[in-house]
Amino acid sequence: MPNHKPSAAATPDLLEPTVAPAKRQRGGPKGLRITDVAALAGVAPITVSRVFNSPETVAPETLKRVRQVVQQLGYVPNRLAGGLSSSRSRLIAAIVPTIAHSLFSETIQVFSETMTRAGYQVLLALSGYSDSSEEALLDAVLSRRPEGVLLTGVAHTESLRERLHNVGLPIVETWDMTETPIDMLVGFSHYQIGVAVAEHFLQRNVRAPGLVSANDERALARRAGFRERLAQADIHEIAEVLVSPPSSVAVGKAALPTLLEQAPHLDAVFCGSDLLAIGVLGAARRLGLEVPSRLSICGFGDLEFATETTPQLTTVRVDGTRIGLTAARCLLDRLAGNDRIKVTDVGFHIVERETT
Amino acid sequence: MPNHKPSAAATPDLLEPTVAPAKRQRGGPKGLRITDVAALAGVAPITVSRVFNSPETVAPETLKRVRQVVQQLGYVPNRLAGGLSSSRSRLIAAIVPTIAHSLFSETIQVFSETMTRAGYQVLLALSGYSDSSEEALLDAVLSRRPEGVLLTGVAHTESLRERLHNVGLPIVETWDMTETPIDMLVGFSHYQIGVAVAEHFLQRNVRAPGLVSANDERALARRAGFRERLAQADIHEIAEVLVSPPSSVAVGKAALPTLLEQAPHLDAVFCGSDLLAIGVLGAARRLGLEVPSRLSICGFGDLEFATETTPQLTTVRVDGTRIGLTAARCLLDRLAGNDRIKVTDVGFHIVERETT
């Protein structure tokens, strides 16, 4: 049967489809699209787009009409499409070891609030404490095309640092300090904390200190500062228990007997977290060791309530809220095209509650 | 100058552009695309897509070659594009009042881990405790086209419930109980907790109980159960302090004197959180009120360490980890097309530490 193409009769039939090709069907009926709003409001889709993204460029009358239709239909723009088209995902990734035991949850809370207020959303990526799957995690994160990344701790592996550097995104590393940040940095020196706790113990005439700590990079930095400062005071024997996360009261409790085996005259313990410190405190009580007169215990991380419930403990307080806020501001400044101080040291305080 | 269109000479010149229209330029050079990988591997883009999304349908040889190129180039697929095209965002939204004070952070931790393992990512949305901006928050969340939503607490406003129902997404409400869930529910009854704490106090022969609590919906449900059970025992006068979040040790401390003004013979306090309870405990100590013999104090929320540091307190323990895990499973089952038990009551326990 011959082909009856009405126009362009000179065109060879064989190169032309017999009829307009049937439109491919993609899935069932989708949700509302910008064209639905546009049609009902009697404007072009681009105008609806402007109502959301640059309302100041739209005539007040048009704005009102479109918004009315949006409201009426309950239209919510599709940001997958918007992000793809504009290369602005409005997404910020936060990579955190864990939010369960609350060391970092305040930081993320404030960070998230601040980013939300600025029109971004936070993609939460929990890395755990193992580096093993970090490459996969980073792939997952980058596949969303975030406009910025908050890291907790400095990136460890060289390969990771390189990839993060290469993507060219604004990046804030937090909760740590390094000579060679990938980009921006808001944190403090774990090494210096170790030094400070050592000095605190030395002031109390400690002779046989011990350490209970995880073996992640930050904990090891505190340990190094602690050991080196003590070495300067000619204390070289340090009882040690390295524990794996998550740290808990129970782990702290179990650690004290082991420390006492290593150092029967143990008179101070530096713990990697307040939870561990509370555990050590409990074990000390049970053994009749008075705290802090017979045994000094120092924690890390500032559990708010601890001030009230365990005045015998000393702890190292870090302002997680300030870290989150500062990190958010760094990122936002950078996203706004401004420069930013690259490194902020928020420091720390040793909080001593009861001197005897 | 005349137009020299080589073919289709019969077509009216005026309807044809003089030359092929100049391609519009969209921004600078972008990152790697699937076509870059495809070209280098000598396959079509769709094959690269299959390597990521259904590797089992690709010949081993091809698979290997493409993966090698992916590795070599450091290609990371763009999920904004992928999600738009496939209508599968692989995103799950978690809407939580706050993660800072750790009541919910364990739930989110486990939920996030579980969803990540299943190939999803979690978009974290902090709602604060005010309902005011919840509509805007929901818009922001839905604009990412998540495939499921975890809510903390049951949705409050009717408008919100309706919208959530209408989007037709799998939804889990958590940390509460209701007769009319939007979809699935993993939680417990705050009202029943109030009843149980009242009974706990009654067993201790409490005569003049008080309450320190926030005034959010869940806190008010606990209050209702508490009051109603006490009313059955003919106790109608209940000293009350309603506080606004965030609750803290300091707020708890400040509350006790106010309660004592209302009820000089106060002999029990039910607090809306463990932090408040610790504050009340501190204030009681200062006033010389012995706990629990003279004053019973019950908290809520289970701060792990509290068992160790404040054995005088009673608390209501909820398994946040189980909630997170169960919620994740509910969502995943639904996403896999299976049915799921709609309502799971994980219950609660009253943990009494020191009986005298």
Added chain:
DNA sequence: CTGAAAGCGCTTACAG
């Protein structure tokens, strides 16, 4: 202040 056309980087739905 508004709009028509093209393109963002993928995947679907076919076809072979």
Added chain:
DNA sequence: CTGAAAGCGCTTACAG
């Protein structure tokens, strides 16, 4: 097992 074409729902880059 592999691929060409079309389409996902927006925004960019022009043009008026």
